[in-house]
Amino acid sequence: MPRLAANLAYLFADRPPLDRFAAAAAVGFRAVELQYPYDQDPAAMRAEIVRSDLIMLGVNTAPLPDAPSGIAGVPGREAEFAALFERALALAVALGGRAIHCLAGVVPEAQREAGEATFVTNLKHAADRAAPHGLTVLIEPLNTVDRPGYLLDRAEQAAAILARVERANVKMQFDLYHQQIMGGDLLRRFERHLPLIGHVQIAAVPSRAEPDEGEVNHAVVLAALDRLGYAGFVGCEYLPRGRTEDGLGWAAPWGIGVRVS
Ligand SMILES: O=C(O)C(=O)[C@H](O)CO
Numbered sequence: 269m270p271r272l273a274a275n276l277a278y279l280f281a282d283r284p285p286l287d288r289f290a291a292a293a294a295v296g297f298r299a300v301e302l303q304y305p306y307d308q309d310p311a312a313m314r315a316e317i318v319r320s321d322l323i324m325l326g327v328n329t330a331p332l333p334d335a336p337s338g339i340a341g342v343p344g345r346e347a348e349f350a351a352l353f354e355r356a357l358a359l360a361v362a363l364g365g366r367a368i369h370c371l372a373g374v375v376p377e378a379q380r381e382a383g384e385a386t387f388v389t390n391l392k393h394a395a396d397r398a399a400p401h402g403l404t405v406l407i408e409p410l411n412t413v414d415r416p417g418y419l420l421d422r423a424e425q426a427a428a429i430l431a432r433v434e435r436a437n438v439k440m441q442f443d444l445y446h447q448q449i450m451g452g453d454l455l456r457r458f459e460r461h462l463p464l465i466g467h468v469q470i471a472a473v474p475s476r477a478e479p480d481e482g483e484v485n486h487a488v489v490l491a492a493l494d495r496l497g498y499a500g501f502v503g504c505e506y507l508p509r510g511r512t513e514d515g516l517g518w519a520a521p522w523g524i525g526v527r528v529s
């Protein structure tokens with residue numbers, strides 16, 4: 269059965285960040301992921317994670333004012349990336365997390381080859397720094413409608429980059445929302461890349477709302493992930509149409525929902 273995780277940048281976002289952990293646990297989530305919790309006290313977040321008995325999954329490398337989509341694949345910014353990664357590593361370790369998503373960045377068309385080479389070099393470095401802590405480094409293809417010019421936009425491209433990185437602790441974050449926009453054929457592409465996939469995320473397409481509307485049948489997809497042997501978590505990275513709790517009907521078959529006592 270797919271194990272759903274709450275992305276606390278998107279879900280329960282109507283309350284203060286520290287209150288979101290208990291809110292997720294109260295509806296049955298056993299795991300959470302964050303995006304950029306760099307403005308919060310790590311010890312306070314860790315206390316909430318422990319108090320709610322949650323598994324802490326991933327964080328992202330921090331956005332920069334001139335590079336909100338990251339710099340891991342931006343030529344000439346390797347030293348800055350190394351510093352950014354150290355910050356993410358310290359945070360992930362303090363939270364007891366399992367993964368760090370390294371955002372590749374926006375790169376002009378003419379520099380994409382150089383950008384990929386930089387990405388590979390930076391990922392090797394990140395992997396070697398993360399390995400002693402048992403952490404996975406993730407890369408995620410993002411769709412070019414939402415993120416024009418983003419260096420990494422297709423699962424096939426991510427697979428080619430992972431082959432060049434040659435580190436077992438670097439994996440693909442397969443966000444079905446982005447993958448559907450960038451070509452679809454979700455189940456065949458998921459199966460083809462399964463050995464490389466370290467995390468999955470979902471949202472309705474094209475609305476990015478609860479995965480109970482739009483062009484993807486998530487009940488079918490989640491059952492297929494199970495059948496194909498995916499044993500990781502599925503991050504709920506969607507924008508609730510209203511209160512998070514009111515939109516959880518779709519997740520009831522997977523053990524998530526408001527408890528009525
Ligand atoms: O945008 C996404 O889908 C993500 O998962 C990342 O965290 C980048 O924002």
Ligand SMILES: [Mg+2]
Pocket residue numbers: 408443469505
């Ligand atoms: Mg995502």
